[in-house]
Amino acid sequence: xxxxxxxxxxxxxxxxxxxxxxxxxxxxxxxxxxxxxxxxxxxxxxxxxxxxxxxxxxxxxxxxxxxxxxxxxxxxxxxxxxxxxxxxxxxxxxxxxxxxxxxxxxxxxxxxxxxxxxxxxxxxxxxxxxxxxxxxxxxxxxxxxxxxxxxxxxxxxxxxxxxxxxxxxxxxxxxxxxxxxxxxxxxxxxxxxxxxxxxxxxxxxxxxxxxxxxxxxxxxxxxx
Amino acid sequence: xxxxxxxxxxxxxxxxxxxxxxxxxxxxxxxxxxxxxxxxxxxxxxxxxxxxxxxxxxxxxxxxxxxxxxxxxxxxxxxxxxxxxxxxxxxxxxxxxxxxxxxxxxxxxxxxxxxxxxxxxxxxxxxxxxxxxxxxxxxxxxxxxxxxxxxxxxxxxxxxxxxxxxxxxxxxxxxxxxxxxxxxxxxxxxxxxxxxxxxxxxxxxxxxxxxxxxxxxxxxxxxx
DNA sequence: AATAGTCTGTTGCATTTGCAACAAACATAT
DNA sequence: ATATGTTTGTTGCAAATGCAACAGACTATT
Numbered sequence: 001x002x003x004x005x006x007x008x009x010x011x012x013x014x015x016x017x018x019x020x021x022x023x024x025x026x027x028x029x030x031x032x033x034x035x036x037x038x039x040x041x042x043x044x045x046x047x048x049x050x051x052x053x054x055x056x057x058x059x060x061x062x063x064x065x066x067x068x069x070x071x072x073x074x075x076x077x078x079x080x081x082x083x084x085x086x087x088x089x090x091x092x093x094x095x096x097x098x099x100x101x102x103x104x105x106x107x108x109x110x111x112x113x114x115x116x117x118x119x120x121x122x123x124x125x126x127x128x129x130x131x132x133x134x135x136x137x138x139x140x141x142x143x144x145x146x147x148x149x150x151x152x153x154x155x156x157x158x159x160x161x162x163x164x165x166x167x168x169x170x171x172x173x174x175x176x177x178x179x180x181x182x183x184x185x186x187x188x189x190x191x192x193x194x195x196x197x198x199x200x201x202x203x204x205x206x207x208x209x210x211x212x213x214x215x216x217x218x219x220x221x222x223x224x
Numbered sequence: 225x226x227x228x229x230x231x232x233x234x235x236x237x238x239x240x241x242x243x244x245x246x247x248x249x250x251x252x253x254x255x256x257x258x259x260x261x262x263x264x265x266x267x268x269x270x271x272x273x274x275x276x277x278x279x280x281x282x283x284x285x286x287x288x289x290x291x292x293x294x295x296x297x298x299x300x301x302x303x304x305x306x307x308x309x310x311x312x313x314x315x316x317x318x319x320x321x322x323x324x325x326x327x328x329x330x331x332x333x334x335x336x337x338x339x340x341x342x343x344x345x346x347x348x349x350x351x352x353x354x355x356x357x358x359x360x361x362x363x364x365x366x367x368x369x370x371x372x373x374x375x376x377x378x379x380x381x382x383x384x385x386x387x388x389x390x391x392x393x394x395x396x397x398x399x400x401x402x403x404x405x406x407x408x409x410x411x412x413x414x415x416x417x418x419x420x421x422x423x424x425x426x427x428x429x430x431x432x433x434x435x436x437x438x439x440x441x442x443x444x445x446x447x448x
Numbered sequence: 449a450a451t452a453g454t455c456t457g458t459t460g461c462a463t464t465t466g467c468a469a470c471a472a473a474c475a476t477a478t
Numbered sequence: 479a480t481a482t483g484t485t486t487g488t489t490g491c492a493a494a495t496g497c498a499a500c501a502g503a504c505t506a507t508t
């Protein structure tokens with residue numbers, strides 16, 4: 001346990017998994033769940049595909065990238081997990097013990113690992129936070145489900161241009177502005193949209209030329 | 225309430241949402257959740273996109289198709305829900321009140337609607353099944369999350385042939401046989417893979433010619 | 449300053465795919 | 479029996495996309 005430098009108030013108010021759990025309880029709860037925080041450097045691999053998983057991760061600092069690779073070595077970027085969000089929760093809740101994905105640090109980051117299955121398997125059900133934690137998890141899984149639906153909405157488009165537009169539109173809605181930055185490089189965006197990087201650049205160029213969007217590096221603007 | 229012809233034992237043992245809930249409890253629980261069963265004819269629209277949703281559905285008979293449509297009118301098939309499985313659960317758990325999808329009856333079918341949000345909002349938490357139901361739901365959402373991951377795996381392939389192969393492979397694994405039937409027509413499969421029907425037929429023909437697969441109507445065989 | 453490495457954009461070319469139109473097989477209704 | 483509609487397969491053509499190779503801008507290291 002290395003929680004000397006953890007601020008329970010910040011955790012309780014920012015991590016949605018801990019909604020309605022008082023910061024007083026948090027210490028003992030984290031202990032019960034075998035919490036461990038680990039630091040990783042930028043680009044370090046946090047979890048390799050097929051590694052065993054027994055914990056879910058909470059991003060305390062930085063952000064991480066969830067990706068997979070097919071038998072041809074083609075990388076597919078599934079999503080980016082930002083500060084205070086959690087990852088691998090579906091796997092531990094569905095008892096999937098081998099990771100189907102690779103997880104990489106996008107920046108220097110700090111991850112708290114929670115042996116969440118304990119809450120179901122061995123935890124004394126009398127503890128105060130037990131049912132609250134499960135209810136929060138149910139809610140988070142439902143939301144993540146909805147987010148995956150959005151990703152499916154992008155990939156279900158038949159042309160690259162429509163995929164790009166759907167991706168940019170979702171970002172614009174999320175940022176509540178027609179001007180916004182995206183968290184992915186060109187290469188990463190191509191792997192996220194499952195397209196060729198050159199084709200992506202070409203299509204972005206055409207769209208700029210036609211006055212539909214404007215962009216420079218990671219800064220985008222929807223004009224139309 | 226129209227549960228005269230419901231067999232609680234069958235429900236309790238087949239519907240995963242009711243795992244570890246005794247059939248004795250089921251009656252009062254269903255009442256508490258405002259259960260209603262409704263019948264639909266083949267091809268009838270069960271729920272239209274943008275309709276309000278306050279209940280999750282349990283398929284008691286038949287099967288239903290979840291799809292969406294973009295602004296161009298292009299249909300995208302998201303998934304098929306089979307007997308005893310549930311649908312719309314992520315929306316009610318994430319408080320999404322307008323349906324992002326259209327739900328259609330694939331056969332004549334019978335659906336039980338449950339006002340699940342009651343369990344969180346107004347239910348007396350002392351009731352026996354409360355926490356069990358939430359834990360089951362957490363588990364189901366995690367599994368569905370994993371299933372969506374598989375769909376993403378299909379759509380993330382860059383060529384139609386790879387999408388087809390991934391789809392057939394997942395079906396083969398699910399059915400534990402190299403020979404199997406698929407639940408989708410050609411038209412539906414095209415909309416599921418988000419491809420053109422003619423292109424799908426062409427590619428299937430090529431693959432048969434090359435000796436990779438064999439098929440006739442809905443019956444497929446992986447040869448390689 | 450020089451070097452190596454990374455990221456983005458560009459372009460020619462071959463392949464894949466979407467689109468449209470048509471044909472054959474089959475089912476359904478009158 | 480006829481007519482109508484649905485499903486599947488086929489094919490020519492145009493457009494989109496992947497692939498490969500290269501160039502310029504930028505960064506980090508020595």
